[in-house]
Amino acid sequence: MVVAFIFFIAGKRVIPKTPYSDMEKIRKRVSENPAEVFRDKKAWLILAASFMYFTYQIGIVNWLPSYCLEIGMDFGTSGGMLTAFFLGSLIMRFCGPLILKKMTAMKAYVLFSLLSAAITMAALFITMPMVMMPLLIIGGFMQGSSVAFLFLMAVEAFPHRAASASSLVLIAVNIGAMTAPLWMGFIAQYTGYRLPLMLICISLALSVLLVILINRGKQA
Secondary structure: OHHHHHHHHHHHHHHHHOOOOOHHHHHHHHHOOHHHHHHOHHHHHHHHHHHHHHHHHHHHHHHHHHHHHHOOOOHHHHHHHHHHHHHHHHHHHHHHHHHHOOOOHHHHHHHHHHHHHHHHHHHOOOOOHHHHHHHHHHHHHHOOOHHHHHHHHHHHHOOOOHHHHHHHHHHHHHHHHHHHHHHHHHHHHHHOOHHHHHHHHHHHHHHHHHHHHHHHHHHO
16 A cells, blocks of 8 residues: 555656646547648658658569569579568668667658669669679668658658558558559560569659658748
């Protein structure tokens, strides 16, 4: 009983400082329209930028091994190229927090997305596995924390609608997963796999432009 009483007294000092101290405001916020973020053009820019990023990532997952088979690699090596890409991505997941100590999520996304697009594009013109694999590791590394950067940018743009802001990125995942394999497969049927893979690299670079527009809107 004595310990419970001490915790009760100490807790009264802590509660007002917690983010959930005012539950009345939180309940009111939740009961409001969660789709209201779409009234702001930043939401559409975030959605479009996320869609372009996931078009790139999902396109890599679906078609990179097929491209490697097309240029003469065996099945094991072709699968290994995708493994190399996501090995780089995994390494970046551990480095992401360190990067965010040096720059904002927006600046990190712009810098690393451009590098990833350029390096992945360069890898598409290399047919030697021993050269292509390191490039894909670096390309995967550069985009490894992009999802986290997108979530951070969305929540920063709508701090009082964090759930709705996060949903923008998740909606983009679904749209990208539905569309990228379809149009990439259609193009590959007529041109081979290199062109659609180049197009998704361009898509990643264009997502950077949209992110820059989000930043301009914030400054205005």
